[in-house]
């Protein structure tokens with residue numbers, strides 16, 4: 001059973017349509033998020049921690065809103081900024097900007113305790129630490145074992161391999177509109193509609209999470 005690791009029910013709702021019925025369940029686990037400028041190392045670390053917690057395959061979803069004229073703020077800190085300022089005040093910060101272009105980004109990190117380069121023998125998966133690297137197409141710098149050093153919480157010689165999938169959607173920050181979705185959806189407009197004005201199916205067809213899930217689902221089915 002694959003566990004989709006998040007405390008956010010909005011993410012689960014969107015992920016469900018990409019993951020076959022009954023093959024995945026939510027793991028409501030609040031892994032420690034490291035401080036980093038990019039989502040990939042945060043998601044990769046989270047996936048290793050969640051794998052140890054779950055004892056089986058996990059998919060971690062780390063996402064954020066990046067405002068161009070604010071040098072990517074709030075980016076990896078989107079969750080903290082939503083909880084502290086809230087989206088109305090993020091709109092107030094963006095309103096005076098001439099250029100309100102922004103993007104949502106999502107990184108999915110998959111970890112099952114095995115490597116991914118060679119086709120792994122399912123019987124041999126267990127607790128083995130494989131040295132195989134994540135594929136170059138979808139991997140960020142942290143997808144390759146050894147790049148973030150030894151995990152201090154364990155005695156492992158190498159960090160567990162993690163496979164990364166990234167999704168991105170461009171748009172712009174607008175005054176809040178719509179009741180659907182979650183998080184920053186009411187202030188993020190894509191193609192004339194805010195994400196909060198779209199239903200889940202329409203949002204998935206264009207969103208950062210939809211793109212990342214599509215890549216993951218394709219790889220997962222063929223692995």
Ligand SMILES: O=c1nc[nH]c2c1ncn2[C@H]1C[C@H](O)[C@@H](COP(=O)(O)OP(=O)(O)OP(=O)(O)O)O1
Pocket residue numbers: 005006007008011029030061062063064065078079080082104181182183184185195207209
């Ligand atoms: O499609 C989206 N539509 C609107 N807002 C979104 C979206 N995707 C991410 N976001 C915002 C919500 C949160 O402020 C932050 C994600 O933070 P992030 O740490 O990945 O997730 P989280 O704290 O909500 O739950 P968890 O870490 O348990 O998965 O970006």
